[in-house]
Amino acid sequence: MSETNSGGREFADRTVPVILQINGIKHELQLEPRVSLLDALREYVGLTGTKKGCNQGACGACTVLVDNERINSCFALAVQYQDREITTIEGVAHSDQLHALQAAFIECDGFQCGYCTPGQICSAIAMFEEFKQGAPSAVTEHLAETEIEFSEAEIKERMSGNLCRCGAYVGIVEAIREAFDKEAAR
Amino acid sequence: MKNFAYARAQDADTAVQLITQNQNAKFLSGGTNLVDLMRENIEQPDHLIDVTGLPLAQVEELPGGGVSIGALVRNSHLAANQIIRERYPVLSQAILMGASAQIRNMATTGGNLMQRTRCYYFYDTDARCNKREPGTGCDALEGFNRIHAILGASDDCIATHPSDMCVALAALDATVHVTGTGVERTIPIVEFHRLPEDTPQIDTNLQPDELITSVELPALPFARNSMYRKVRDRASYAFALVSVAAALEVEDGTIKNVRLALGGVAHKPWRATEAEKVLTGAKADEEIFKRAAAEELKAARGYKHNSFKIELAERTIVSVLKTLASEGGAR
Amino acid sequence: MSARIVKPGAIGQPFSRVDGRLKVTGKATFAAEYKVENVAHGALVFSQIARGKIKNIETSAARNAPGVILVLTHENAPEMKKTPVFGSDSEEMGAASSSILYLNTDEVYFNGQPVAVVVAETLEQAEHAATLVAVEYEEKQAKLILQAEKPDAVLPEHIPGEPSDLKQGDAEGALAEALYKVDNIYTTPPFNHNAIELHATLAEWSEDEKSLTVYDSTQYVIGVQEMLAKKFSLRKENVRVIGSFVGGGFGGKGNAWAHVSLTVAAAKVVKRPVKLVLSREGVHLSVGGRTPTEQRVALAANDVGKLTALIHTGFTQTTEHNNFAEQFTFPARHLYKSENIWLRQEMVHLDIVPNTFMRAPGESPGTFALESAIDELAHEMGIDPIELRARNEPDRDPVKDLPFSMRNIKEAYRVGAEMFGWSKRHAAPRTMRDGRFLIGCGVATAFYPAYQFPAAARVEIHADGTAIAQSAMHEMGMGSATAQAQNLADELGLSFEQVRFEYGDSNFPYAPVAGGSNSTISVGAAVKAACDDAKKKIHGLVGEDDASPLKGTRFDEVEFREGGIYRRDDATKGETFHAILRRFEEDKIEGEGEAAPGAESEKYSMGSYGALFCEVRVDEETGEVRVSRFLGVYDCGKIINPKTASSQWRGGITMGIGMALTEEALFDVRKGRIVNPSLAEYHLPVNLDVPNIEIHFLDIPDPLTPMGAHGVGEIGITGVAAAVANAVFNATGKRIRDLPITLDKLL
Ligand SMILES: Cc1cc2nc3c(=O)[nH]c(=O)nc-3n(C[C@H](O)[C@H](O)[C@H](O)COP(=O)(O)OP(=O)(O)OC[C@H]3O[C@@H](n4cnc5c(N)ncnc54)[C@H](O)[C@@H]3O)c2cc1C
Ligand code: FES
Numbered sequence A: 001m002s003e004t005n006s007g008g009r010e011f012a013d014r015t016v017p018v019i020l021q022i023n024g025i026k027h028e029l030q031l032e033p034r035v036s037l038l039d040a041l042r043e044y045v046g047l048t049g050t051k052k053g054c055n056q057g058a059c060g061a062c063t064v065l066v067d068n069e070r071i072n073s074c075f076a077l078a079v080q081y082q083d084r085e086i087t088t089i090e091g092v093a094h095s096d097q098l099h100a101l102q103a104a105f106i107e108c109d110g111f112q113c114g115y116c117t118p119g120q121i122c123s124a125i126a127m128f129e130e131f132k133q134g135a136p137s138a139v140t141e142h143l144a145e146t147e148i149e150f151s152e153a154e155i156k157e158r159m160s161g162n163l164c165r166c167g168a169y170v171g172i173v174e175a176i177r178e179a180f181d182k183e184a185a186r
Numbered sequence B: 001m002k003n004f005a006y007a008r009a010q011d012a013d014t015a016v017q018l019i020t021q022n023q024n025a026k027f028l029s030g031g032t033n034l035v036d037l038m039r040e041n042i043e044q045p046d047h048l049i050d051v052t053g054l055p056l057a058q059v060e061e062l063p064g065g066g067v068s069i070g071a072l073v074r075n076s077h078l079a080a081n082q083i084i085r086e087r088y089p090v091l092s093q094a095i096l097m098g099a100s101a102q103i104r105n106m107a108t109t110g111g112n113l114m115q116r117t118r119c120y121y122f123y124d125t126d127a128r129c130n131k132r133e134p135g136t137g138c139d140a141l142e143g144f145n146r147i148h149a150i151l152g153a154s155d156d157c158i159a160t161h162p163s164d165m166c167v168a169l170a171a172l173d174a175t176v177h178v179t180g181t182g183v184e185r186t187i188p189i190v191e192f193h194r195l196p197e198d199t200p201q202i203d204t205n206l207q208p209d210e211l212i213t214s215v216e217l218p219a220l221p222f223a224r225n226s227m228y229r230k231v232r233d234r235a236s237y238a239f240a241l242v243s244v245a246a247a248l249e250v251e252d253g254t255i256k257n258v259r260l261a262l263g264g265v266a267h268k269p270w271r272a273t274e275a276e277k278v279l280t281g282a283k284a285d286e287e288i289f290k291r292a293a294a295e296e297l298k299a300a301r302g303y304k305h306n307s308f309k310i311e312l313a314e315r316t317i318v319s320v321l322k323t324l325a326s327e328g329g330a331r
Numbered sequence C: 001m002s003a004r005i006v007k008p009g010a011i012g013q014p015f016s017r018v019d020g021r022l023k024v025t026g027k028a029t030f031a032a033e034y035k036v037e038n039v040a041h042g043a044l045v046f047s048q049i050a051r052g053k054i055k056n057i058e059t060s061a062a063r064n065a066p067g068v069i070l071v072l073t074h075e076n077a078p079e080m081k082k083t084p085v086f087g088s089d090s091e092e093m094g095a096a097s098s099s100i101l102y103l104n105t106d107e108v109y110f111n112g113q114p115v116a117v118v119v120a121e122t123l124e125q126a127e128h129a130a131t132l133v134a135v136e137y138e139e140k141q142a143k144l145i146l147q148a149e150k151p152d153a154v155l156p157e158h159i160p161g162e163p164s165d166l167k168q169g170d171a172e173g174a175l176a177e178a179l180y181k182v183d184n185i186y187t188t189p190p191f192n193h194n195a196i197e198l199h200a201t202l203a204e205w206s207e208d209e210k211s212l213t214v215y216d217s218t219q220y221v222i223g224v225q226e227m228l229a230k231k232f233s234l235r236k237e238n239v240r241v242i243g244s245f246v247g248g249g250f251g252g253k254g255n256a257w258a259h260v261s262l263t264v265a266a267a268k269v270v271k272r273p274v275k276l277v278l279s280r281e282g283v284h285l286s287v288g289g290r291t292p293t294e295q296r297v298a299l300a301a302n303d304v305g306k307l308t309a310l311i312h313t314g315f316t317q318t319t320e321h322n323n324f325a326e327q328f329t330f331p332a333r334h335l336y337k338s339e340n341i342w343l344r345q346e347m348v349h350l351d352i353v354p355n356t357f358m359r360a361p362g363e364s365p366g367t368f369a370l371e372s373a374i375d376e377l378a379h380e381m382g383i384d385p386i387e388l389r390a391r392n393e394p395d396r397d398p399v400k401d402l403p404f405s406m407r408n409i410k411e412a413y414r415v416g417a418e419m420f421g422w423s424k425r426h427a428a429p430r431t432m433r434d435g436r437f438l439i440g441c442g443v444a445t446a447f448y449p450a451y452q453f454p455a456a457a458r459v460e461i462h463a464d465g466t467a468i469a470q471s472a473m474h475e476m477g478m479g480s481a482t483a484q485a486q487n488l489a490d491e492l493g494l495s496f497e498q499v500r501f502e503y504g505d506s507n508f509p510y511a512p513v514a515g516g517s518n519s520t521i522s523v524g525a526a527v528k529a530a531c532d533d534a535k536k537k538i539h540g541l542v543g544e545d546d547a548s549p550l551k552g553t554r555f556d557e558v559e560f561r562e563g564g565i566y567r568r569d570d571a572t573k574g575e576t577f578h579a580i581l582r583r584f585e586e587d588k589i590e591g592e593g594e595a596a597p598g599a600e601s602e603k604y605s606m607g608s609y610g611a612l613f614c615e616v617r618v619d620e621e622t623g624e625v626r627v628s629r630f631l632g633v634y635d636c637g638k639i640i641n642p643k644t645a646s647s648q649w650r651g652g653i654t655m656g657i658g659m660a661l662t663e664e665a666l667f668d669v670r671k672g673r674i675v676n677p678s679l680a681e682y683h684l685p686v687n688l689d690v691p692n693i694e695i696h697f698l699d700i701p702d703p704l705t706p707m708g709a710h711g712v713g714e715i716g717i718t719g720v721a722a723a724v725a726n727a728v729f730n731a732t733g734k735r736i737r738d739l740p741i742t743l744d745k746l747l
């Protein structure tokens, strides 16, 4: 294979410098454009908290936050996410103090094997934000209204992008409810 | 995944320029379909032109009451947009019933229009597939075809278009604005996607060097009474077996206006014009809904595992129209 | 006089998981995540045909691709010796999933068989180069259809420990003459475990190639160790297999699939550590799942609803290379009393990826058929299905003719019926609705045998009053580490916080495969034995020591509590471990122990039971089924940890809901290929599919088992599909005997 398959100056070729801002720390990497954000985290930066469950966008184990929104990092090319603020499970706690959701997951047994857990927690953090901003979901009854009840169905639908084969859904919903109520009480 | 060269375009002209100047190049938006297909070796571009930086991420009201949706508006933002929620609820619902929150945060309007089929044999590079490799045959015809098309299919391909958003767009008479080398044009949504015929490798009427810039929704006041119903194998995060997008206006018991489209049944979002003909001007009752549904599905043809879709589509149409007819006054 | 406060033990308390903090912070290290210097990445190439020979394998494009270090094929792979297959009766049987000599043969035995490994500097390079390997085959006729091969079906010698054909009386005769009967065929599709963690192996050889360290996502570290030692002619103690955190297994990681030894072989050739993570497609192609089943259940009853015949027969599929029978007739051996019984299981041999055990192998599809049939009979007779079960409740095990060590099914149903509001359900189908939704309720019995296997453990009591125990046990989310810590704390009289349990390392004392829900009691008994050993050693020190207030006591006159050893008859006389160890200038006391099921267990029928209640809502227009309520009431002995045990049951029920409604691996018989090898198309239940599952447990100890406990891992999935199907019948009047119950079957 030729070393130069470039179609002009505009194109990055083979490996390219990629600067990622992860959990507040700048990482300067040299990556092929085909490297996914997920693999960049796991294989190149060494942050293995974010998990690979399918590499097909179909399980949510790879969920990370980009500018506070949740995405599946397995479908994100790392080069596409420069200059964005990336938060992984490793950046969720404040030093030694667990995030309220992390604590609630432990308390409510919101996991078993723990493999889907980082994705679940990142996903739930972003879900709070979406909810607070009045974003609707597929089960929202009155679409035009921005005051949406934080019902069990709402939580379940909004968390349905995160599969858990261990079947910890009941604990997950309970943990989210507990952390959400705590936050609402503050 | 094959390696490729990557460039990020800052404006539409550059994007179009890059795609015309480079062989085997493709636009990249959210990547939720393209990266998947590249990983499966189904798409093997040499150049990717990242268009996510283009200034096309706005939802804007148009004079006259329509709405323009930028090609890079992400699906989640579009669904949550207050104007869309109020005036075109069918579109919000359709998007929200697709994929997952994470994917909708990545997926864009343009990418969603261009997503490719989920046919098992299209995905399995060891199988025969005329869409993936023209001339090899179609393993779905005699294989697992429970998720396949019942309308407008050909002997070369019975794949369906998987998008939910596009079904709502079809019902809403949207138009797709595209720009190519020097020319801009507008394609009505029903002409955007195509039927497979004997060239199923071509999904749409968009030219390879054309960029989608926006989608326009015409003013459609009665679309406030619209909805999307998706029938699927699990409660969430599954593609449609059958879906129905509809908007209905009933006045004094008579159907004044109706828009109806089906998803999961064809190679393209299926605008149900036959049914609309039956409905328009008729008395809004269950009987006419049934007749209209039957009329639309007259042309349907089932295969080994998917014949159920014919009845399912009919029932879902009736159910949605019933709901809209009963809620119409209330809204 | 000091009041003696008896603190409740750790067993029975709902402690949060000991590894919870690691898991929620992303710091739990799974197999693919060990940081090993200079690691190269592997990717597999899978066969495209089901049966034949490799005529030619073209690797030059792959070898010349950037970053590629090695393309390993049958032409250049090192010898990997044949080892016993898991489940065979041989000594140190190991974990091999089949007898196929991957990459030491040019034969292809199934579509998806790994035929090459590509090793490259980066993951991306390896995965891409794998697509460049081109294989030419000489195809042979493949056997791919269960129905077609039925005439050649074989009767296995036994299905784990029990006869594969069992007749008591004349069941067919009784059936023919019966007043009431049902006689139907039930089918279940192939399922895949689909643990969310992809199978991963990371192998590192020592420089002299005499020893090997492997990080593997396995439910059986000792089995992998045994297998690799034999395959690569190494001393067993020179092979170390580590699998501390495993991201779900459910049986899918109980055997070592092809990639395990192939990764080790590749690492040997490239003389570098190699890491190989299967793709999701690779999991579907090269890791076996649960066989489809075709089962006949026929029941006959007299006028008062007593069974006069129980027939449960049928077919499963397997391969020549593994011969694993899914023991679906097990529930019928233990659940009902019947004058005449006939049970028979046959297997057909196909050219497919070897099937394997998946959560409650046998019991899971078996209870679907049997518990549906009971419901059908109840409907036929107009008897409440709980009542019909009660009328046929045996007082001794029907086929073993042994007493039950513990059995409280009737009580479970009584409690469950009350909690669920069973009396409010309408027995007649299609009589409950809410708008366009038909509502239905169903019940079914859950059943799983209680197994104990030999296991070993060691324990250390430290001078600071803490203790650790070790065993090569596994923790894939079952809560075993937490439960064993509770056990350890109580055995030594320490608090839960003072103890730690270490596992998942073949350097630790022997533990069996994490299967058959055996871990809790197998390892629990070994921990107890190790603790007894340590306790005796401590007592041995103080019992003869002038400086000790315990001098002259016999072992049965002392007890261990609050971090020390005390006289039973005088609670003030005693001393702490800390004091003892300091005086003897020791920093720790060690104990070792082994345990195996006692002779008593041969004299009893030992099982766990549950009463399941399900409510479904069926969209009358579209046929979509959603489970709206589910209650499981379990009779699984003493519950060590209510919190983690409840999660196990809920997890099993969730998987059962998937089995009932959404899951199916689509096997295309034309090529022998699974065509939905993706989590987008193989539908695991998502959060919204699963209701707020309620759990209740009776907590009645089994007098015969360690701690009075039974395992709880597998029973959760049993009976669920039947409870759902029975509820669907109640809602719609349609009896679905072919899983999954997708909407097209209800239109
Ligand atoms: C597990 C899973 C489940 C899903 N479920 C659903 C579902 O239920 N319903 C549903 O509707 N969808 C579903 N999707 C599909 C998803 O909606 C699409 O992948 C997404 O909309 C594609 O948008 P994108 O921006 O990521 O496109 P990309 O992947 O970036 O691009 C897709 C195609 O569009 C082209 N393209 C992108 N932008 C433009 C442009 N501006 N002009 C011209 N061409 C362009 C690209 O070249 C490419 O060929 C699912 C996807 C996954 C992975
Ligand atoms: S690994 Fe990204 S969704 Fe599964």
Ligand code: FES
Residues within 6 Å of the ligand: A110, A111, A112, A113, A114, A115, A116, A117, A163, A164, A165, A166, A167, A168, C196, C247, C248, C477
């Ligand atoms: S905890 Fe195991 S997959 Fe969710």
